[in-house]
Amino acid sequence: MYNFELTREFARNLDKEDRLAKFKERFYINEGEIYMDGNSCGLCSKDAEETLFKALKAWKELGIGIWTKGGYFLYQDTLGALMAPLLNAEPEEVTCGNSTTVNVHQGILTFYHPTPERNKIVMDDISFPSDKYAVISDIRAAGYNPDECLKEVKSRDGEFIYEDDIIEAMTDDVCIVLLPSVLYRSAQLVDMERITKEAHKRGIYVGFDLCHSIGVVPHDFKKIDPDFALWCDYKYLSGGPGAIAGLYINKKHFNMKPGLAGWQGNRKDTQFNLYQSFEHAKYAGGWQIGTQPILSMAPLEGSLNMINEAGLENIRAKSLNITAYLMYLIDEKLAKYGFGVGNPREDAVRGGHIALTHDDALRINEAFKANKIIPDFRYPNVIRLAPAPLYNSYEDVYEMVERIIKIMENKEYENYENQNREGLTNNI
Ligand SMILES: Cc1ncc(COP(=O)(O)O)c(C=O)c1O
Incomplete structure (x- = not known):
């Protein structure tokens, strides 16, 4: 009370x-300003500035040596480990890369293996639309018809998701449920554990968009046990405008093939052998695509250290x-x-x-x-x-x-x- x-x-x-x-x-x-927009673009901290300047200094002084001598080659693992406690996930299950929307594609294309009998993706009709645009294009890329395969669950009131309605939509023809953790307008925190449990009972994968919860609502992924999740780092995490996004892949899926592959997802010990065949690293880092944008990652380090300190x-x-x-x-x-x-x-x-x-x-x-x-x-x-x-x-x-x-x-x-x-x- x-x-x-x-x-x-x-x-x-x-x-x-x-x-x-x-x-x-x-x-x-x-x-004199009262800033209430930390859920859209978190403010800059001195801690974030310091780690950004540190990366800039490494580039100035080391050139290409920033990757090895500077210690930035596996920076995504460092940041993943700093983010893991926010989800109660293992460090190797968390990485950062791309934008949120690209990570929606990464999640969907990894877990969407449609067949004529099972080809539907369940979403709500009130969450941030970029995810839907991505899913529609992914269904099309898989050779299926989004008008038939995207199963949109209508909100009863246009503001909230009703978990019972989502569960009712989990029929035998559904492959994936993709939902937000917190709704971007109404701030509703969805019952992620219940959704995941019900989906898994029916052999359906579950992904969550954590953009509006990461860094302000703790998640217990050991308990919730979703298959994948993604989020942006520029809201409550104050990683900077357009900062690199986050990605979680449940460790039980490390043997699955990344939907979007690239050389940065290759095994680190053989990456620079530049073989023609891709051998993805068996941790969340295996879902990396291209070269990490260090300057879009560096502020996040300072910010995450501060959040973990708090x-x-x-x-x-x-x-x-x-x-x-x-x-x-x-x-x-x-x-x-x-x-x-x-x-x-x-x-x-x-x-x-x-x-x-x-x-x-x-x-x-x-x-x-x-x-x-x-x-x-x-x-x-x-x-x-x-x-x-x-x-x-x-x-x-x-x-x-x-x-x-x-x-x-x-x-x-x-x-x-x-x-x-x-x-x-x-x-x-
Ligand atoms: C819930 C949600 N999902 C996805 C996005 C898209 O993120 P991005 O532009 O980083 O791809 C946003 C952006 O604000 C968002 O709020």
Whole structure:
């Protein structure tokens, strides 16, 4: 049970008791700005900057020697080992490479072996669409018809996934279920263990997109036991815009052939023999494709070290508390202006952000930005707010709500147009 109070002093006291408060000074934060977009592009930390500069220095001083003398040839393994505790996975089951969408292709093409009897992939109809675009093209590449083989489970309300409906869709003709861990709009945390258990009973593989949970919600992959998972490293992990993505392959599948092969996935001891036949390394690193972009990986090292130092359990505890505090302030102070909470309320089924809803959300979002609140708009009525446990304080949340009250009282949002959907690229 949470017990909150309405005053600024109460927020300050929560900050005083916050064991993670000290991490804030390790981030670059613009004066006066309240950054609530850590679920889209996490802020830059001094730790991330330091490991990026270290890699740059190695390149400057060593040229091609960066790979061997510099120690960067197996950097993906180093970063994989740093990410493994976030999933409670073995270090050799985790690697980083490519973008998230490419890793969706990698997962699907590895596990999709359609036959005339069994050729369907189950997805929901409300998660981030890039995954679906990838799956449709993969079904086509396998010579099947996406209109027949993509089995989309409709959300009952357009906001949440109902696990019973997903399980009902697990018929004998299904090969794979691909779902998000946390939904990008409504922040629902899906019951991954139940889904995986039910799928495996029916001989179906399961993959998860962890973009909206990695680094803020701990996962126990030893218990959940999915077949593959992928995620981006630029949200809660603060790996930098467009940072390299993550990939998990369950060790029981290390003998499977990677769907997308390349020389960086070859056995390391024979890679430079450059044989014409590919022999993939029997660990997640075997799912590497081309040369690792070291400068898109290096900030992640500093960031992951900091997250592991802070402890993911502590991060989750603060995330739940600070988002519960935000919901309390929404109910108590903002509901009267037409705001609502669009995410689940119970801790067990919610991720790291709050879905603030309003019929006029688009132009209110513009007024937020003019008042130095950095939000994240999702069409048509959701403003996502993610207080990041490592760099947002309780007073940030309090101050943000005070600014929102001012915006609503002054009707400042009326200065902005309710643009149509096409004009939204500045709201990414
Ligand atoms: C849930 C989810 N999946 C996939 C993607 C696509 O990631 P990328 O552009 O890195 O391929 C995103 C991007 O925000 C996302 O939020």
